[in-house]
Amino acid sequence: MGKTIVEKILSYNSCSDCWAGDVVVASVDYCMAQDGTSKLMIGDLDTLGFETPKTRNGMAVVLDHSSPSPSAEVSRIHGEIRRFANNHGITVHDVGDGVCHQLVPESGLILPGNLVVGADSHTCTYGALNLCSTGLGSADVAAAAHTGKLWFRVPETHKIRIDGSLGKCTGAKDLILALIGGIGADGATYKSTEFCGETISSMSMDGRMTMANMVVEMGAKFGPFPYDGVTASWYKSIGITSDGGVDSDDDAQFEKGMDVDASDVVPKVAAPHRVDNVSDVSEYSGVEVQQAFLGTCTNGRLEDLTVAAKMLKGRHVSRGVRMIVAPASRRILIEAVKAGVAESLLSAGAVIVVPGCGPCVGTHAGVPSDGENVVSTANRNFMGRMGNNKDVSIYLASPQTVAASAICGRITDPREL
Amino acid sequence: MRLEGRAHRFKPNDDINTDYIISGRYKFKISDMDELAKHVMEDISPDFAIRVREGDMVIAGYNFGCGSSREQAPRALKAAGIAAIVAKSYARIFYRNSFNIGLPLVTCDTDWIIDGEVVTVDFENGKVSGAGSGGSAEFRPLPKTMQVLLEDGGLIPHIKKHGGFSFE
Numbered sequence A: 001m002g003k004t005i006v007e008k009i010l011s012y013n014s015c016s017d018c019w020a021g022d023v024v025v026a027s028v029d030y031c032m033a034q035d036g037t038s039k040l041m042i043g044d045l046d047t048l049g050f051e052t053p054k055t056r057n058g059m060a061v062v063l064d065h066s067s068p069s070p071s072a073e074v075s076r077i078h079g080e081i082r083r084f085a086n087n088h089g090i091t092v093h094d095v096g097d098g099v100c101h102q103l104v105p106e107s108g109l110i111l112p113g114n115l116v117v118g119a120d121s122h123t124c125t126y127g128a129l130n131l132c133s134t135g136l137g138s139a140d141v142a143a144a145a146h147t148g149k150l151w152f153r154v155p156e157t158h159k160i161r162i163d164g165s166l167g168k169c170t171g172a173k174d175l176i177l178a179l180i181g182g183i184g185a186d187g188a189t190y191k192s193t194e195f196c197g198e199t200i201s202s203m204s205m206d207g208r209m210t211m212a213n214m215v216v217e218m219g220a221k222f223g224p225f226p227y228d229g230v231t232a233s234w235y236k237s238i239g240i241t242s243d244g245g246v247d248s249d250d251d252a253q254f255e256k257g258m259d260v261d262a263s264d265v266v267p268k269v270a271a272p273h274r275v276d277n278v279s280d281v282s283e284y285s286g287v288e289v290q291q292a293f294l295g296t297c298t299n300g301r302l303e304d305l306t307v308a309a310k311m312l313k314g315r316h317v318s319r320g321v322r323m324i325v326a327p328a329s330r331r332i333l334i335e336a337v338k339a340g341v342a343e344s345l346l347s348a349g350a351v352i353v354v355p356g357c358g359p360c361v362g363t364h365a366g367v368p369s370d371g372e373n374v375v376s377t378a379n380r381n382f383m384g385r386m387g388n389n390k391d392v393s394i395y396l397a398s399p400q401t402v403a404a405s406a407i408c409g410r411i412t413d414p415r416e417l
Numbered sequence B: 001m002r003l004e005g006r007a008h009r010f011k012p013n014d015d016i017n018t019d020y021i022i023s024g025r026y027k028f029k030i031s032d033m034d035e036l037a038k039h040v041m042e043d044i045s046p047d048f049a050i051r052v053r054e055g056d057m058v059i060a061g062y063n064f065g066c067g068s069s070r071e072q073a074p075r076a077l078k079a080a081g082i083a084a085i086v087a088k089s090y091a092r093i094f095y096r097n098s099f100n101i102g103l104p105l106v107t108c109d110t111d112w113i114i115d116g117e118v119v120t121v122d123f124e125n126g127k128v129s130g131a132g133s134g135g136s137a138e139f140r141p142l143p144k145t146m147q148v149l150l151e152d153g154g155l156i157p158h159i160k161k162h163g164g165f166s167f168e
């Protein structure tokens, strides 16, 4: 019998022949924590008498969730993280470098076929690079850093095949929102969701990362994508020659299979306060918005900024709307400047904040006011998510929909512009 | 092991996410778990932190603990006195985090449990029963890995004790 991608990766890293349902202790290739989760992890590492990371390619901490520090408390935590990392051979990605889920791939330290863990739920993003990565709590990441290993139950796999081409102003974000709406917030809990099909083959790496980023919103543990020419040229763009990846065997056992026709997908929104509360954007068109947010580990990449800038070029953000842009990394910001994308965004009235998480999780850089509506490219719209629990309504959408809505001052189908 | 405590139910019943358990806005403000416990569940039940007593239990429907990986969520519940959670299902990261910090989770039907009633969880016989409702439900024994972690008091004590993973 053949194996799925996750069965292959976990077999290799545990030096065993494992199958879905088995519990294995596997070597971890890389691990990561961010400024909101590092403090607990450092406490655990101190308890363990940690010296340096035992994970094969090392470890990083990223100061991105509240950065640059907006307060004395955060500064103290950042200081503690920097000191600890410097004393223990951990790489620090500091203020302004970007969001963890862009910096870890850009670092070139994670490769196809790897097993990666991070103390952040959206660590599943790296699945786009044909590997298995997942978010865990601080104790698990501490254990991985200290021992170089971690225990895993090998998950069953859901194979999602997507064929057909996406329509006008419709992209990877609309596709993953449509999937989450159909599968539900817990429809893939504990599973590995493997993606394949024509739509995926012709999708850019930025689009794949948008999709892999959100598999956790349907409960999944891993979301590996296929290895192909897009993967190889993405690695080449960061100066790395990758020599092949991992694919599932034809006779592998999938717990479920699903076929999706991408040409049926139209621009979507996830309305408050659930990520799986997904409808066509037309259902909510006309809802006034006071803040529009383009960024995050879901949609803060160059392609996202570029499609939004195209829409905004020669137009202006509506009066009464604050449009905030947070590029996912310094590298992306530099590319956006070079390509004139930053200028289009700024001229249209948007503000560009420091590369990082931006206002996504409500710790800095644009907390909305009571009763406001926000249209955002983020991955979560839970009540209170952006730092304010007094009925802020967050509508999740694609970069195009966010740009169109910012222009009109209300939720707008980007195909209308 | 046998636990007995008062049941706390919430609205919503399903998909109670980690932001509801402990809001992200406290992420950088409060690192002391006892302080954080004063804000546990406040967005969906403002007076929960005042009502909760040592040994109480949280009762929920499907997908409890979805969302962020923040370990503050189970830690704050534990610091508030919660001895166990009984729900129909859990989000994956929350499930691991809870056992990692020594908080047991039980998976079974919970529709019959009445808010406020005294609930008994019998781990040996895999049975949850309610003193008020007279109802009960059975659950499958905890996976071996989780039993080992609970016995050792969590993941970090487990690694310290065995110098690695004992189930390797």
Ligand code: SF4
Residues within 6 Å of the ligand: A065, A099, A100, A101, A120, A122, A296, A297, A298, A356, A357, A358, A360, A361, A378, A379
């Ligand atoms: S951008 Fe938002 S979802 Fe992504 S890591 Fe930062 S806070 Fe989390």
